[in-house]
Amino acid sequence: SQTIHQWPATLVQPVGSPLSLECTVEGTSNPNLYWYRQAAGRGLQLLFYSVGIGQISSEVPQNLSASRPQDRQFILSSKKLLLSDSGFYLCAWSRGSSSGELFFGEGSRLTVL
């Protein structure tokens, strides 16, 4: 069966510090991978998606970046965090078929102080 894990689950970071969130998928190959952010009172916002190693599409201009160094690994990074980066970050994968079903990781709650 397929599983998805992301970490860390919770982190508190000062403004201007770097960020690295990691996500891995097991039990499937060549998944589509996604990073979403869920801010308080707002819907899930798609930040990045990837259809293959090294292929990253950015949906929203921001100070975040994403990388996919391996087929089932997706990393969200920032060199300098802003207060507005606080939120609940969710990694997700899909089969890339017509079903459109997304499978989400457990989420990472980031608080920037």
Added chain:
Amino acid sequence: GQNIDQPTEMTATEGAIVQINCTYQTSGFNGLFWYQQHAGEAPTFLSYNVLDGLEEKGRFSSFLSRSKGYSYLLLKELQMKDSASYLCAVSAVPYNTDKLIFGTGTRLQVFP
């Protein structure tokens, strides 16, 4: 632009039926999805509609009218564990069903 609207909050009583509405205006349409999200947890898939009509899955049903840009999620025989946020999402990008646009979610509270 892309816009998905759903009520912010709803309340209902255990054992009752509740209908959560969703309207959308998007540049394209590949399908509409409903996800359930318990507080502090990741969303989980509930349903997918691409054609007009009603899709039933146990206590949950989802309806779609593409001409009206409208969907609803119907929850029957409500249980306390159904207290959660329900997210309406639309796939609007041609040839990429997985890129979903999410609404802000409807927080449902079920009371005994």
